[in-house]
Amino acid sequence: MITIDGSMGEGGGQILRTALALSIVTGEPFRMINIRARRSNPGLQQQHLTSVMAAAKVSGARVDGAYRGSTSITFEPHSVKCGDYTIDIGTAGSISLVLQTLLPVLVIANCNRVTLEITGGTDVPKAPPIDYMRHVLAHNLSLMGPRLNIEVMRRGHYPRGGGRVKVTVEPAAKLRPIRITELGELRGVWGISHAVRLPSHVAVRQAKAAEEYLAQLGLSPKITLEYYEQGSDPHLGPGSGITLWAESTNGQRIGSDALGERGKPAETVGREAAEGLAAVIKAGAAFDDHMGDMLVPFLALANGESQYTVANLTSHLSTNIEVVKMFIKTEIEAIKRTSNVLIKVKGIGLGLR
Structure with missing residues (x-):
């Protein structure tokens, strides 16, 4: 059984999520201690507990320690249903x-x-x-x-x-590897700006601020507005946000987002998302940083070697690499280059057929 210290690296819930997934696909049980030990509210919170129970349901796993606030669990998967x-x-x-x-x-x-x-x-x-x-x-x-x-x-x-x-x-049946190390030319930029239980102008202002910022880079994003008339809004509470994405001629997409909050101007929300997208574009990275760490488990399972670039070697990415290597005996490298980071992953070609 694999033992994982949940306080390693960035010490957050991503360690648990990756461990659950790879435990199921490899059939390796694990025990995790010090779950989210570095957080102000350590241990399993509701969304982490839901991930554990969902993983157990899908795989018929036996689980010990799955309760709110728990700082250690044991997870023994069976087979995917x-x-x-x-x-x-x-x-x-x-x-x-x-x-x-x-x-x-x-x-x-x-x-x-x-x-x-x-x-x-x-x-x-x-x-x-x-x-x-x-x-x-x-x-x-x-x-x-x-x-x-x-x-x-x-x-x-x-x-x-x-x-x-x-x-x-x-x-x-098996995942194909990805070999995209340059951003490539952009086919276009799209987005969704939403506001629920709020005036429609919030969504409009978020979108306009993003459009104005990206126009400075010569980009003309097509942003869809999502809002609801008073009396027809089905949502339980107010909220807003904007997500932007660009698609490259190399086939991949990069993204950026920002979330509204009380006292935060809609213009700030839109500009934050645009700045995030612009930073990836300027770095010439094939993927944004969030996608960079999400891809690692998938590529470790893929049928062949993958190579891709991200703008930064984040703590989430470094930690995810270490967790993946606990379950899958393979080579994963992060090589810093002049303007970005090259990630190499040797996939093991695992399928559950």
Whole structure:
């Protein structure tokens, strides 16, 4: 059994999510101690507990220590079960982070199709917004073979939650490696600016600020506005945000996002997202930093060597590499270059067929 110190590296929930996924696909049980030890509220919180229980449901695992506040768990997976799953986080916990746990498993599962209906937070702090998952992650995973569709049925913001998302995964027998080390020319830039339980001008102002900033780089983003008339808004609480993405002639997408909050001008939200996208473009990186650390588990499972670049070697990326290497005996390198970082991953070609 593998033992993992949850306080290693950046010490957050990503260590647990990656461990759960790779435990299932490799069949290796693990014990994790000091879960989220470096956080102000250490131990399993509701969204982490939901990830554990969802992983257990999908794999028929035996779990010890799965309760709120727990700082150690033992996870012993069995085999992946095909079917339709309903998952309720029960709070505004991030749906995207639960997906980070399950997707490395589901994209290579021995199933024709798996569907998930997840209730929780779609746009919450310290997590990728659902628009990033459906327009950036899903697209980039399609380059590796699987098909992934994410439908937002209702948004959910902190603290009310209540977001509902339907996810459909059509797995691949084995994942194809990715070899994209340059950004390439941009085919275009797109985005979604949303505001729920708020005046429509919030979404408009976010989009306008992003458009004005990106225009300085010669870019003309096509940003869709999402807002609701008073009396027809189905959401439980107010919230806003914007997600931007660009697609390259090399086939991949990069993304950036920003979330609204009380007292934060809509113009600041839009500009933050635009600045983030511009930083990736200026670095010439093939992928944005968030995608850079998300890709590692998938590429370690892929059938061949992958190479890609990110702008920065973040603590999340470094930690994810170390966790992956605990479950998969392979070579993963991070090589700093003049303007970005080259990541090399030797995939083991694992499929669950």
